[in-house]
Amino acid sequence: MKVHILDDWFDTLRGLPCFDLLKDHDVTVWTDHEPDEAKLAARLADADCVVLFRERTKVTRTLLDQLPTLRLISQRGAYPHVDVAACTDHGVLLCSNTGADGANYAAAELTFGLILSAMRQLPQQMASAKAGGWQMGVGRTLRGRTLGLYGYGKIGRAVADYARAFGMKVLWWASDAGLERARADGEPVAESREAFFAGSDVVSLHLRLTDTTRGIVTGADLAQMSPRSVLVNTSRAGLIAPGALLAGLNAGRPGMAAVDVFDTEPLTDAADPLLSHPNLIATPHIGFVTEDEFDKQFADIFDQVNAYAAGAPIHMINPDAAGQ
Template structure:
């Protein structure tokens, strides 16, 4: 069975220790990303199994209709809306869910908070151009001495979304001597209160009172666009908005407009509506926005965890004992294994 691993931007997967699990099987790794259904159909035409790296490639009904050979999608991490599970079931394509770990994205969130609040990226960039102790950040819309940066101790950390990642970030805030203010669903607010954190009276207070506001919501129909320009406009001109969750939580163009108007004064983002982003992306042009290329889960330990689980699902499927299938109905309609002459993929 031919295995294809998509979107390994750093050519890291084949060097992982867990990659040895696929040694007995033909596999090909692609290090670039293609978006069009036609291009993907050509790339995947000989694939029996596709391994997805998070949400980097969408599996749509239109694509599935062009892939009669495909039998299994092995997802690294949780299955999300990037996979049309219903269409997969109808086409006999099983979807195996992986595992995740909240530590890496939580730590990246905290790294971005510290870097942005102390203006580290701006200081580093200017130092490389010969400017000593210059962060820039002197636009007329910014408060006096905004470029100096600020410590975290004694300031308010707002957390919207108190799941596994949000809980860790809240704990980091407490360790740094911050007032932690939580908002979310009722169950999240109850849990936050039980953990000893202050619960915001409403969403408006969360945006108004936070010096740092970090988003940790799942993307659903309900949460899509839940952060509006009017919400951002109520934030302090010295405040920092952090989004390591999903770009679509913020209504389109609202963050760029808000940053240009100085409320909030700064943002740090790891996620974008379309990825990879282009060099001229509006957020990249703003000096008061720190951008990273969706690396919340991109570190060695997480990769070993994610891919080890995905490769276990692949091997178990090949051996006839499929595991962690989210659409077991697909196993009843899948086509039998078929032999087809084609160019052999390169080994992993």
């Protein structure tokens, strides 16, 4: 099959063990992002299969209209960026392993790195030292402080393990089902949503972005947080109501935020009011960007390509498209 891989910005995949899984296919790797849909369609004109790099490119109905040879889209995880109904209408099968075993430890590690960075002022201290200013302030110790984790999933539980190793207290909030699982596991659950946000020195979000969770963290939630608290988000920007984080930082509640995700990505406007906020620590959506995590994720993705080529597709999201 003619397989096109999109958005491998640092040409990483060709150097990973998993890439050998595609040895029997005609593979094209695109190492830039093409935002113009017509130009993207021209690139993919001969594609039988498109491999998506997380959510970097949206697959719309109008794009699919221009790709008559496309039969398979292979990716991993959630797929809010893919018009599944349009895929089915065009006879394009979407395969995505949404129930992969194990936590995304790369994202969990980055989460805790951001917590440390915010509490110890690491970006600011580094900038001051490199500018010849030496120390610029006084950070805070994690031991004895409370980490509030919103979302009782695999990544959140991995972060909880790291926090406890640092002597932090852990407090949970989640959906009703998530809270029930937490209680069954003997985990400490906040008495109320208000108590969760008010009682946490650090709040970290670990929810999938769905229609139900979009905007689930509101301005009222952030207003409950202490002026010395930190909000961390390595999940999805859309979990926070539009404009609420910037308004909260401007109001001093929370006192600081450390985020890996933005409503617009890639965000390249250095003057963006959230990105440039003095109380924001930012990384450019690198929670999953490690060689180890890429090899694990793309092994699944390439296995899906091979399964389809063998006539036995796996992880089908829209199986009705398979027989078209």
